[in-house]
Ligand SMILES: O=P(O)(O)OC[C@H]1O[C@H](OP(=O)(O)OP(=O)(O)O)[C@H](O)[C@@H]1O
């Protein structure tokens with residue numbers, strides 16, 4: 027998952043965008059970038075690494091201007107290694123355009139070919155976001171050729187982007203000399219919200235925590251298929267640009283990706299996780315008698331709200347049995363299985379007294395590859411636990427994700443093609459309790475009846491854009507498997523993404 031932000035202000039925006047990116051760091055740890063604009067000139071700095079490592083004082087000083095964009099990247103297409111694939115991306119025509127993207131295109135390969143043969147545009151990286159930028163540039167060129175830019179032209183261009191581009195995309199683009207354009211795909215798979223500061227600054231960002239944390243008041247979510255243009259005076263123009271827009275946000279945002287203090291599409295992520303804990307309690311009761319559980323222990327960080335609620339409903343003590351090293355990032359969004367595995371041990375350590383001689387129930391938000399669960403179950407046993415039960419606030423992850431979560435191959439998913447008992451055996455716990463798919467959808471969906479549904483493809487195998495076939499998945503898989511292999515070979519990339527600092 028990437029985090030994106032765009033700002034139009036009357037004051038310099040470099041520090042503001044930096045602060046916003048720090049509030050989005052949980053969405054991408056691999057690369058970061060900022061672009062600002064002063065008198066039609068763009069100033070950009072982007073590199074691999076976490077926000078604090080990428081931007082030094084000298085880089086910040088070289089980002090003047092009162093309008094700008096930023097991005098933190100978690101690669102889901104192209105090359106996780108490539109510095110060039112850090113965002114923002116730039117093209118010089120029409121006007122001068124820069125773009126940041128959160129999501130994943132499912133027809134990037136076909137578009138890349140089409141851009142070259144028909145639109146005569148060259149894409150120089152493997153990134154799908156560069157493809158997206160060039161489609162937008164081409165459509166904007168067609169809408170405005172030879173005449174000054176009108177807001178209507180922007181909306182027409184976005185409508186054409188919706189027709190050509192498949193997959194998930196929350197986008198913020200800056201058009202030199204004009205302003206900032208933000209839009210979401212017609213299913214609203216990836217989140218985007220808009221807020222305003224007291225001084226008239228307008229901010230668009232992936233999560234509401236970014237607005238609040240930088241002193242802006244949340245105004246509204248950008249609707250699926252909608253485009254919002256903020257001109258240089260801070261005036262907001264909006265238009266529904268998709269023919270059949272419907273709201274199907276990614277359910278994994280609520281399970282794991284987003285911060286709990288954010289509200290996405292009218293749903294508090296924290297409340298969603300509490301509700302998941304409540305639904306999980308019913309599942310636990312039917313599997314392990316509560317009087318056989320001495321203590322409930324969350325796997326920090328993301329499972330805490332669900333675990334608290336579970337413990338309260340079952341009337342079992344909630345204890346912190348694992349301490350998290352706050353200097354290790356999120357392991358799931360690290361590229362490469364070797365790095366992820368090593369990082370779990372570096373990240374979590376036990377408080378042995380909470381385990382010794384007890385029947386413990388560990389709670390995690392989700393079990394994907396099983397990397398975390400296998401390690402922590404063993405750690406609990408090593409610390410002297412009598413029985414180790416594991417509960418997951420999400421259902422088994424059985425299907426690849428093609429919309430911007432890095433789980434491209436079914437075979438890497440511990441629950442793919444396995445029964446719950448087979449998974450339990452692999453993880454090594456005494457009982458394994460999963461949430462049910464419908465229970466999960468009800469628990470979160472009940473918080474906003476206006477939703478049309480969810481993209482829950484990694485849980486139910488239903489791809490909301492309707493155009494995903496096994497060939498697409500196989501093709502995406504192939505590209506990503508090559509990547510993972512390359513990462514495994516590189517032993518220099520150890521657990522701490524910013525270790526060299
Ligand atoms: O089954 P796996 O492949 O191990 O993936 C699932 C785990 O990864 C995530 O934790 P992560 O460390 O990324 O972040 P967190 O600190 O927010 O929980 C998630 O919360 C699970 O703990």
Ligand SMILES: NC(=O)CC[C@H](N)C(=O)O
Pocket residue numbers: 027028029099100101102103104111127128129130131153154155430431
């Ligand atoms: N997680 C994301 O949103 C990734 C954006 C884009 N697909 C990339 O890989 O850079």
Ligand SMILES: [Mg+2]
Pocket residue numbers: 325326327328329390391398
């Ligand atoms: Mg976790």
